Amino acid sequence: MRQQSFVKDRLLPIGAVLVAITVLWYVFAVVLNAPFERDTAARAGTQIGFMEILPKTLAQERPVLPAPHQVVAELWDTTVNKAVTSKRSLVYHAWITLSATLLGFAMGAILGILLAVGIVHNRAMDRSLMPWVIASQTIPILAIAPMIIVVLNAVGISGLMPKALISAYLSFFPVVVGMVKGLRSPEQGQLDLMHTYNASAAQTFRKLRWPASMPYLFTSLKVAVAISLVGAIVGELPTGAVAGLGARLLAGSYYGQTVQIWAALFMAAGVAALLVVIVGIAHTLVLRRMGARA
Missing domain, CATH: 1.20.5 (Single alpha-helices involved in coiled-coils or other helix-helix interfaces)
Incomplete structure (x- = not known):
């Protein structure tokens, strides 16, 4: 049944x-x-x-729009029939983009959690920093990405780090917003109970606020990890990169290889879906460990 x-x-x-x-x-x-x-x-x-x-x-x-079977055939050829070390393999290019994605996601998640903790526990940060956090996302990433790359190249930083920073710039925002809501989710009665137990701010955070924020954190991480991939791909576009899914998109647009473009897009979608699933599994395991239902 x-x-x-x-x-x-x-x-x-x-x-x-x-x-x-x-x-x-x-x-x-x-x-x-x-x-x-x-x-x-x-x-x-x-x-x-x-x-x-x-x-x-x-x-x-x-073609202007490749047929589904053409995209499937291109995906099969560039993932199964090509060695993963070949520069014509989508697996190779996906790994290049994934490396920047994971680094940027880790940086953005850590930054977002730290900012959220500060905003919740410090009224000055709440009033002064939160508006800037929101305003930061009004700047189009296509406008700021070349600026980040140029500035970092001027100080000798190139390669993986510029793309990771762009990913972190996009991914920290949902983590901040979600964690602020999660850390503030305990009801006043629960906070009063911790106060009657003479719990310190650190104990209240560790035993009440942090556990209560877990569902919000992992929901935000699902959004953040997907948008981190977008940031890594966008970071590859202004540099004229020769490796990565962004590089495959550029090469396809230069030479009119629309089938290649669509195959790279579907590979990016598959990688994003896989990352979200992994975060979802971690979410389930953490909540189960805490004795809650995911």
Whole structure:
């Protein structure tokens, strides 16, 4: 019964959505790629019908919108058929981007937690720092990323660190907001009870505020780890990087390799999904360790 319920409640709706998206994708691929085939036939002085156009629109070398099977074939070729050390392997490029993502995520998470603790426990920081934290996210990352890279290159810092800093810049914000809400989530009655026990601020933090903030922290970390990947990819774009998923996107745009672009996008989405799942598993384990239900 449980298995049937899982299939009915989870697999069938997800499968139906995937089928609908795939069908729409094929329809738009035919519509967007058909003008090229018509122009080619017109230049050759021939007429071409829809049934002749249809297979050609789904097999173009540089389509406006690649068909799903073309993207799957490119993903298979660049992940399974290529050695992971090859610069044509998406696994190789994904690892380059993942390295910057994880470093930036760690930096952003630590910074966000420290800022949240300070904001909750210090009224001056709450009133002065929190508005700046919010204002920092109003600056478009595409505008600030080149500035960060140029400044760091001027002082001799290049490679992984500039991309990690851009990831940290994006990822610290959801952690700050989530942790501030989590650390303030205990009710006044619970705080009063800790006060009657003559608990110090540190003891209240360790035994009440910190455990209460865990669900908020991990929810924020799921957002932060995904946006860290975006930051790492954005950090690769202004540098003209030769390695990383951002580099694959750049190379694909330079040479009109739309299939390569879409394959890199799907690889990035897969990496982001994997990271979110890992954070979700850590969330479940931590809450179970604390005796709560995830």
